[in-house]
Amino acid sequence: MTRLLLVALMIVSSAALACAQTKAETKQDRPDLVNTAKARITNPAIDMKGYLAVATAAAQHREARRLTEDEFIQMSREPGTIVLDARSAEKYAELHIRGAINLSFPDITVDSLNATLPDKHARILIYCNNNFVGEQKAFPTKIPTASLNLSTYIALYSYGYQNIYELGPLLNVKTSKLEFEGRIKE
Numbered sequence: 001m002t003r004l005l006l007v008a009l010m011i012v013s014s015a016a017l018a019c020a021q022t023k024a025e026t027k028q029d030r031p032d033l034v035n036t037a038k039a040r041i042t043n044p045a046i047d048m049k050g051y052l053a054v055a056t057a058a059a060q061h062r063e064a065r066r067l068t069e070d071e072f073i074q075m076s077r078e079p080g081t082i083v084l085d086a087r088s089a090e091k092y093a094e095l096h097i098r099g100a101i102n103l104s105f106p107d108i109t110v111d112s113l114n115a116t117l118p119d120k121h122a123r124i125l126i127y128c129n130n131n132f133v134g135e136q137k138a139f140p141t142k143i144p145t146a147s148l149n150l151s152t153y154i155a156l157y158s159y160g161y162q163n164i165y166e167l168g169p170l171l172n173v174k175t176s177k178l179e180f181e182g183r184i185k186e
Helices: 002-029 048-065 069-076 089-094 110-116 148-158
Strands: 081-085 123-127 164-167
Touching (some): 048 164, 069 123, 069 164, 123 148
Parallel strands (some): 123 164
16 A cells, blocks of 8 residues: 555656646747747837727717718718718618718728828718618628727728718618618619
């Protein structure tokens, strides 16, 4: 019995020693992962701090620029006003507010904005999937924090557009006063 206990003790001690040795070797082989923080990865074409600063400014700017359905309709009829739909070309083709132009969010770049919205002072009205229910195929719901209105507003603001307004409420496509056009309406 004593001999069995002694063998068991030796096995446990050997295992503990082997484990400690493996940890020591790992520290020597990869000191960057154990002893120091991961090196900072930089990319001058990506600026998270700048984005967050612009997003904060855009959020403050946006608060006074959210429109009711009636305000949106009235402003959309005024000369020089652009209604912008930043959903995919496919969703836009299915159903969109009559008269809206499409510039898909992933396609928003310096060049595409210069071509599509050359006047940075023009009034731009935006809307997105999360403004509508009643036609899930054309307006699939996103989670509220990923609403396309937010991304579009921040992007336009970042590019220097300040005359932006956003449709505020959640509306039913079937009962909205807005006029729609597209394949689904046909």
